[in-house]
Amino acid sequence: MNNTLKIIFATLSTIGTLTIIIGLWELAIKPLIITDNNSPDPTPTLSHSPTPTSSPTNPNSTVIPLGQRFSSGDRRLFTNQENPNADRGIEAFKAGNYEEAYQQFRQAVNTAPSDPEVQIYLNNSQARKSGNPFILAAVVPVDRKQTNALEMLRGVAQAQTQFNQQGINGRLLEIVIFNDSNDKNYAQQVAKKIINNNDILGVIGHNSSGASAEGLKEYEKAGIAMISPTSTSTSLSGNVFFRTVPSDAKAGQFLARYAIKNNMSRVAVFYTSTSNYSQSLKQAFVDGFQLLGSTTVLDMSVPNFNAQKTVEALQNQVDGFVIFPNTDNKIINFSLQVADANASLSKPKQLLGGDALYNPATLQLSKGGVNGLVLAVPWFAKPTYPYTDLAAKRWGGRVSWRTATSYDATKAFTKALSGNASRNSVFTKLQQSNLSISETSGEPLQFLKSGDRNTDPLLVRVIPKSSNFAEYDFQIIED
Structure with a gap:
């Protein structure tokens, strides 16, 4: 007072x-739990290190070496998910046997249909088999906000699956999943890792506004576009920044x-x-x-x-x-x-x-x-949206808005791809994005000059x- x-x-x-x-x-069908960008995560914190220590910027965060914070299919990031077929798929993927990896990941998806990580690895195996894949990064807080991360990746995985059904001139899409723990320090490290890989054409993420702000500093230097599906803070802005969620x-x-x-x-x-x-x-x-x-x-x-x-x-x-x-x-x-x-x-x-x-x-x-x-x-599962039923059938229940906006972010990137795609061409085409309601989670998708989506909450x-x-x-x- x-x-x-x-x-x-x-x-x-x-x-x-x-x-x-x-x-x-x-x-x-049984609905999934609807959560949101900033809701508490009921999932216990995952331990990835035999001797956990604290992050410099988040004393409650377990330290995970940078080399264990990303995967295209060569390791599980969600280590509490048991799936023998996925484990065998990972071994095959690491060995470069993408046909065997594809078969194992396909069985893994059948075993755990709501697990987006194995769906992405299945898609990546298919993309590696086809050769010369387009590559995007998806940055999510695997160990600190597992619910957030899974919901975001469901949207990414579904859009990737749709793109890989046709591809462009035989080229399919590979998604590299990165874990930044929603931690500013790790977000910066992950961003540097991403920009040092010249094959990565763009970034889907980060989850929290604080992590997005740290990552954006690095992406600005490299001229690589990022689309955050979940960061809403008004302080976020930059030449390469976009978001599919209202600010x-x-x-x-x-x-x-x-x-x-x-x-x-x-x-x-x-x-x-x-x-x-x-x-x-x-x-x-x-x-x-x-x-x-x-x-x-x-x-x-x-x-x-x-x-x-x-x-x-x-x-x-x-x-x-x-x-x-x-x-x-x-x-x-x-x-x-x-x-x-x-x-x-x-x-x-x-x-x-x-x-x-x-x-x-x-x-x-x-x-x-x-x-x-x-x-x-940001989004509501209206029955009039075609995506509402499409997503519910794929994931076994009504999905959250975080899944919907991540789907839109990935769709925007796939629409910006071309046979000679580069970071610059992708960024330029994102500025010109114009996706119809049949291509998104329910509303047209255009970006304003600020990078904000031209939509209302x-x-x-x-x-x-x-x-x-x-x-x-x-x-x-x-x-």
């Missing part, structure tokens, strides 16, 4: 919104506009100063809201933050609460406590939030306070799937 910003606000006519429920449709600037603006339309002229904004993502989204919201209302900004990372007492103290001063956590589990829990504290008020306020909460598994940790929470999200509302608030789904909100 010490950081109250009082701003004279103008009146704005209220425009109703039309809510179209789409999120309750059910697939005939925080648009997400914040959309939430601010929604707040004003729904008679919220005074709001409390909860964020964490320790996260570039959270700060970026908070600032975008405040900038979009400041001429129309007043904001009270609160930092959930301060010592002794108490959600219940803070919400109770603000209940007569605001019309709504806006929650922008980052990926940290402690901050996520604080955010859910804010929602639950609001629900306990005699007159609960409206709730808005960022896509870090776009995850049913995360929302289940709430005591019901997230019911009705409105989120700005979506607003969704959290709704319960059961009367006891044990499970949640989402419905899309359209103007």
Whole structure:
């Protein structure tokens, strides 16, 4: 409450919104867990080193030698995945026996159809057999955010599979998977490794905005294009930078506009100063809201933050609460406590939030306070999108937005390839990208001069799937 910003606000006519429920449709197959760019990863940290030590920039990260951080099919990066056929495929791949590797990886895919790593290795074996493959890098946080990494790679693998069905003049696509641990130091090391391999034509990744920023510094020097499917920070920009996800600037603006339309002229904004993502989204919201209302900004990372007492103290001063956590589990829990504290008020306020909460598994940790929470999200599995059903059939359930935007990033690269492809030609063609809805996860794909995708985020509302608030789904909100 010490950081109250009082701003004279103008009146704005209220425009109703039309809510179209789409999120309750059910697939005939078991859905995958939907997660998001910034959601906590329930998967335990993987150990790849017999004597783990800490990363210079992330004390919780296990040190993995740079030589063990990438693979086209000669090692498993997801080392907790057991698949004997994959192991045999790796041995054949290392020996240069790509026909045998192809046969083994094909059996591995049949054994584990939702594992994108073995699908990529299968595709790579096929590309090596054909000879002279195009090569792209995919940088994901294998050991620190395994769920994020797998979801991203599902999108990459599906687009690669589609391209390799035809290729260009007999040339197919090889994907080299790199693991940067979402760590700035490793992101820089991985980026240097990538640019030193002149055969790599472009980069899909990184996952977090912080890792993307470090990698981008290196890619700028080499003139190699990167497309991040998941990094949303407004601080990201550069001559070779593209992204297939809306930036925080648009997400914040959309939430601010929604707040004003729904008679919220005074709001409390909860964020964490320790996260570039959270700060970026908070600032975008405040900038979009400041001429129309007043904001009270609160930092959930301060010592002794108490959600219940803070919400109770603000209940007569605001019309709504806006929650922008980052990926940290402690901050996520604080955010859910804010929602639950609001629900306990005699007159609960409206709730808005960022896509870090776009995850049913995360929302289940709430005591019901997230019911009705409105989120700005990059993508939603609309049944009208052809890709929604296509991806669900391939991976065994409804996929997350991270898979969709990674699919789009890979599709953009494959459209930029040509018989004489070079880093420069790929970059030039990316600037001219114009993919139709039949070629993407649902929306046309064009890049602005800034590298941002020319698209808008979506607003969704959290709704319960059961009367006891044990499970949640989402419905899309359209103007």
